[in-house]
Amino acid sequence: MKPLQDSDAQVLFTVVDTNRHYLRTWMSWVEDTTTPADSEIFLQCITQQFAKGLSQHFAIFSEGQLCGVCGFNKLDTKNKIGTIGYWLIAPFTGNGIMTQCVSTLLNIGFYERNLHKIEIHCAEHNHKSRAIPERLGFLHEATLRDCEWLYDRYEDHAVYTLLSSEYRPNPLPENL
Known part of the structure; x- marks a missing residue:
């Protein structure tokens, strides 16, 4: 994991563009990412949000390749609540990469x-x-009904929460 930067725009766009079919299954923003300029705008936006303490995003690398993004899509500093979001391209799923990344985000968030x-x-x-928060x-806590329009239908969202008093960092298996 490394912080996303404006200079990542082209590689981020290329990863999204070449994995568009897979990512669009659950990510509505994929259809709005049609040029490298769209990735540039996204990166400029999150850089501004980070400077204000409102979000924090990371590029995920495996085998030297950018393969996903994770981070705090929203940081509510008044109430001390962070909302994590993530995505990973298909060839890198099922290997524990995202579990490890979210575990790192928990340490960043709580500590x-x-x-x-x-x-x-x-x-x-x-x-x-859903397996990521369940594993961690x-x-x-809740299921929000019809909370996201995904192309041609509404999707319900499962909401998972973890309080700082409940957090017990566990060592991850060595194969992650």
């Missing part, structure tokens, strides 16, 4: 940012995405 609560929202039927000890 560096002094958050009280961390949330993860997943499409209800996105079982791969989050509580399935």
Whole structure:
């Protein structure tokens, strides 16, 4: 993991563009990312949000290749709540990469940012995405009905939460 920077725009766009079919299954923003300029705008936006303490995003690398993004899509400093989001391209799923990344985000959130609560929202039927918070000890707190328009239908979201008082960092298996 490394912080996303403006200079990552071209490689980020290329990864999204070449994995468009897979990513669009659960990511509505994919259809709005049609040129490298769209990735540049996204990176400029998150850089501004980071400077204000409102978000923090990371590029995920494996085997020297950018293969995904994770981070705090929203940081509510007043209430000390962070909302984590993530995506990974298909060839890198199923190897524990995202579990390790989200575990790192938990450490950042609870120890560096002094958050009280961390949330993860997943499409209800996105079982791969839901497995991450379940594996890391989050509580399935609620299901929000029809909360995201995904191309031709509304999707319910499963909301997972973890409080700082509940967080017990566990060593990850060596094969992750």
